[in-house]
Amino acid sequence: MRNLIIFGPPGSGKGTQSIHIANKYNLAHISTGDIFRSEIKNETELGLKVKGLIEKGELVPDELLIDILKSAMNKFKNVDGFIFDGFPRTIPQARDLDEVMDEMNDYINIVLALDVNDDEVIARLLKRAELEGRKDDNEEVIINRLNIYKEQTEPLLEYYANRDKLKMIHGIGSIEDIFKSLCEAIDKAE
Numbered sequence: 159m160r161n162l163i164i165f166g167p168p169g170s171g172k173g174t175q176s177i178h179i180a181n182k183y184n185l186a187h188i189s190t191g192d193i194f195r196s197e198i199k200n201e202t203e204l205g206l207k208v209k210g211l212i213e214k215g216e217l218v219p220d221e222l223l224i225d226i227l228k229s230a231m232n233k234f235k236n237v238d239g240f241i242f243d244g245f246p247r248t249i250p251q252a253r254d255l256d257e258v259m260d261e262m263n264d265y266i267n268i269v270l271a272l273d274v275n276d277d278e279v280i281a282r283l284l285k286r287a288e289l290e291g292r293k294d295d296n297e298e299v300i301i302n303r304l305n306i307y308k309e310q311t312e313p314l315l316e317y318y319a320n321r322d323k324l325k326m327i328h329g330i331g332s333i334e335d336i337f338k339s340l341c342e343a344i345d346k347a348e
């Protein structure tokens with residue numbers, strides 16, 4: 159199995175690149191953000207619970223994530239591994255993921271961190287707001303999401319660097335060029 163984490167601030171291109179990587183390497187793409195958006199759209203109990211938080215750009219509490227993650231992973235059959243996109247976002251979530259991997263007698267091969275500066279991320283998210291109309295893509299919420307990323311999610315860079323899993327990837331350029339850099343890193347990590 160090949161298990162990857164794609165990491166980076168909101169708007170760094172994680173979603174787009176994950177889809178390409180999942181296709182190329184036959185991986186299950188697990189995007190917790192996509193899961194929450196679908197639950198909100200279908201007005202499920204979970205969706206109603208998390209809607210307010212997500213629209214403000216806050217994180218969903220850690221204890222809700224683990225079951226969602228496990229049930230998302232169980233839906234896939236005949237894949238060669240997983241690509242986690244938007245998860246983990248906190249140190250407790252990273253520990254939970256390590257446990258899930260342990261239970262499967264498996265491990266995370268590499269954490270691919272897309273390096274994109276704040277100005278670029280803000281510009282991209284404002285553009286996405288126009289194109290897709292995501293409720294959490296207005297300027298105030300974008301700033302909040304970036305602050306939360308810095309406070310709660312960025313410490314994971316050190317967590318994975320300490321475990322020799324971290325690979326920084328320059329995240330500005332064409333989708334194709336960035337995809338190429340990501341694939342090189344994945345192939346090397348075998």
Ligand code: AMP
Pocket residue numbers: 168190191192194211212215216217218219223243244245246247251294303
């Ligand atoms: P994303 O599409 O990954 O940017 O996620 C959209 C929103 O969903 C985030 O701003 C959070 O409110 C919520 N979310 C997604 N994944 C997580 C996670 N792993 N932990 C907490 N909240 C999450």
